[in-house]
Amino acid sequence: MEATDAKDLIEEAIEHAEGKNELAEKVERAKDKLFRDRVALMVGGFAVALAVVHMAAAGAQRESVLKQIEASDSFAYMQAKIVRETVLKTAAANSGATEPDKMAWKDEAVRLRGPSASGHGIGQLQEQGTRQHEEGLKAAKSGEAYELGETGLQLAIVLSSIALIARSLWIAGAATIFASASVALAIATHFGIATIR
Numbered sequence: 323m324e325a326t327d328a329k330d331l332i333e334e335a336i337e338h339a340e341g342k343n344e345l346a347e348k349v350e351r352a353k354d355k356l357f358r359d360r361v362a363l364m365v366g367g368f369a370v371a372l373a374v375v376h377m378a379a380a381g382a383q384r385e386s387v388l389k390q391i392e393a394s395d396s397f398a399y400m401q402a403k404i405v406r407e408t409v410l411k412t413a414a415a416n417s418g419a420t421e422p423d424k425m426a427w428k429d430e431a432v433r434l435r436g437p438s439a440s441g442h443g444i445g446q447l448q449e450q451g452t453r454q455h456e457e458g459l460k461a462a463k464s465g466e467a468y469e470l471g472e473t474g475l476q477l478a479i480v481l482s483s484i485a486l487i488a489r490s491l492w493i494a495g496a497a498t499i500f501a502s503a504s505v506a507l508a509i510a511t512h513f514g515i516a517t518i519r
Contacts, residue, residue: 358486361494365482368501372475375508379468382461389458396451403444407434467511474504 413419414427437443441450481497484490510516 354489357489357491357494361482361486364494364498364501365479368475368479368482368497371501371505371508372472372479375468375471375475375504378508378512379465379472382465382468386458386461386465389454389461393451393454393458396447396454399442400444400447400451403434403442403447407431407444410434464511467516468508471504471508471511474500474507478504 410427410431414424414431417424419427435444437446441447478497478501481493481500485493485497507516
């Protein structure tokens, strides 16, 4: 074999090796781009889920505050009626008023205590206030569960960002698990299946 033939064979081998290296680099770049694109889509999906869960958490907290205000109003109205009832009973028992006036005051005291068509009897107001208070507590617990879901989604977004930098499927998988659990918690909370105690 002559030197020129050997030289040509060597050059062909080098070109072939360089071609293989370029092909391997292209395949690696394509894999890397595919991974980055998928993780970027995951981050976008997690962000959308975070926005929805955040809205649900804010709504639950708002509902809790409104129900507690309604309960406070109902109890205040009930207490005002109790004061009025007490004044009427005391006046009927201790005043020098006429018997018809005393009977009218006693009847009015009984009417205040009993149920009314408008739902403003003392007992009705107490039941209503208690129910509103319990609904407020339930909404607050739902808000806490939604906030836990929010935290999990935020963690999933952070882990996805780390996965992009580290190019780690394991970290991306962990992010997916956190996001899935957080969305499942939010859905369960929405349907009343899960609340925080």
